[in-house]
Amino acid sequence: MTCAGESSREACVPTTLLTTKNKTRIWTWNIRTLYETGRTAQACREMDRFNSKDRRVTITHCYAPTNVADIEDTVNFYEHAQTIIDKVPKRDMKILSGDFNTKVGIDNTNLEYIMGIHSTVEQNENGEFFTEFCSFNDLVIGGTLFPRKNIHKTTWISRDGKTENQIDHTPISRKWGRSLHDVRVKGGAAAASDHHLVAALLKTKIKSFNESAGRPAHKYNIREKQKSDHFKIKMRKRFSVLSYYQKRQSTNSDEVCERHGRRHVQLFGSRSLENTRSGSQLTPGHAPRKGRT
Template identity: 55%
Template sequence: MKKYNIKVLGLCETRWNGNGQTRLSSGDTIIYSGHGDMDHDHTQGVAPLLAPETMRALVAWKPVSPRLMAARFNSKGRKTTIIQCYAPTNVAQEEEKEDFYSSLQSLLDQTPRRDMKIVMGDLNAKVGDDNTGKEFIMDRHGVGICNENGELFTDFCSFNDLVIGGTIYPHRKIHKITWTSPDGKTDNQIDHFTIDRMWRRSVRDVRARLGADAASDHQLLVATLKTKLRSFCDCRKTTPQVQHIVSERQEKIEEFNCEVRNRFEALADLAEETLENHWTEVQKTWKEACTSPGEERERAEGVVDEGNLGEDREERDETGNQQISLSTDEGRPQSTVLEAELRSEEERKA
């Protein structure tokens, strides 16, 4: 992966049962999908191998079957969904092929509409170099002649508006072939990389790399894509303190709504004498509902109630000295009354 600067490496025939993810000693992470029964024969299986920066951009992944799985990544502009496939061979039964493409279509339909969709893997399909009637999904740079699997695959691409990347670029034949038989006499282009037609210009190149040490009869198919992955952070996950505050606010909102509803139901039973009286009752209902017992206690701790305005109160000046002002029965400070009496007495003397 480091040699070719690969960020997502799709693997087929991993032959691992179950599904999960494993972090390798190299720092890369592999997420895999196989048979649900752990005692099943170790066959089939698909698994994308993710670089550390790609793993940080992973939003979600979904194992579907030993032949299908999907992974969604956060990228610049929009999300990117990659579907890793391992299709039945050309000699497989028709029912098995139909089940595979039916599951693949269902998985693609579940993908968000605005995502950049990529379908890749070992499709076991020869699409050939004849693109008559298929100009929108492929070019004339394929290899060989289209077979039965190739027809199913091209019909699937035409229906979903996917472009087959291996047929677009005019490379030499050795850079198009993805599989070679053990005797070296047969070679085919059966591994494919497809992408939404609206994102076709994002693909810079698709070619097979012969120098990759893959220990397989398949060649490494590398697609160069013009996109930028971004680390994903699930903002919906809040800290316990924030969750506690949100829950308290929600409880207060529910209590307030219940209180207002109850009071207005009681108000509806009263006879409406005049419009002014009715408006007075509505205002009174709102004020009483907004003044819950808990809020009254909070105000009593830090704010002077209106009923205590006639009582004595203590204040501190800017120097920190304590000032005491006594209130008269008329609600006017005694110091103000004394000053008024002194002024009137001076006027009489004058």
């Protein structure tokens, strides 16, 4: 599918998605009028199709049964969705989008890890299926995390303009929840649809490297006298070998100096040795330091 004035070759060129420097917007739109002439090009001008480059991303678009549909149809839908999610590699960033026809409500008791409180309406029966599905797959419902005015949260409006609901959602893997910066409705996009355009703003981050990760930090309790004495004994034993070598090294250096002095006296006499010692105090090429004025 290409836009008006865009060649098929240009449409196949991959676009950078989810880099650490740029922010990426993912759009979801349930447009009932796409079968009409010209609606496809109009929707394509509103949205871009991206290919992943730095991060593996799997985006699954869904269209769930309505709340008045048979319970069997709803169960079959979520079973089929589960089979698709199971095929996604675990390391991928999973993003779901589309018309789930569900109201999750503002009560997130015992569901704080998958949803916030910034919704618009009470939960319906489809909302229970949806929250259980997100909880099982460790997905966060993005549209409930950010405080927005109702005009920026309602995704569907009835034909008579009297009823508004938030039934389009954008769940994302909870592991990548911090990469989701915003979810809001864009009401300016028009394609003669009763659904509004939902935009999700994403930006990935580079994980910081911790050198101490994996190495446990040992704590020593030496306040007790028994443990303190035991610690001192171990330290003495550990450094006794080092002190032995230090003493031996100093003894050897003294012996070498003494042996060198005796040899010097035998060759040049004691007076020459005194002149050598006095002359060594002034080193050629270095001026004596002067005091500060």
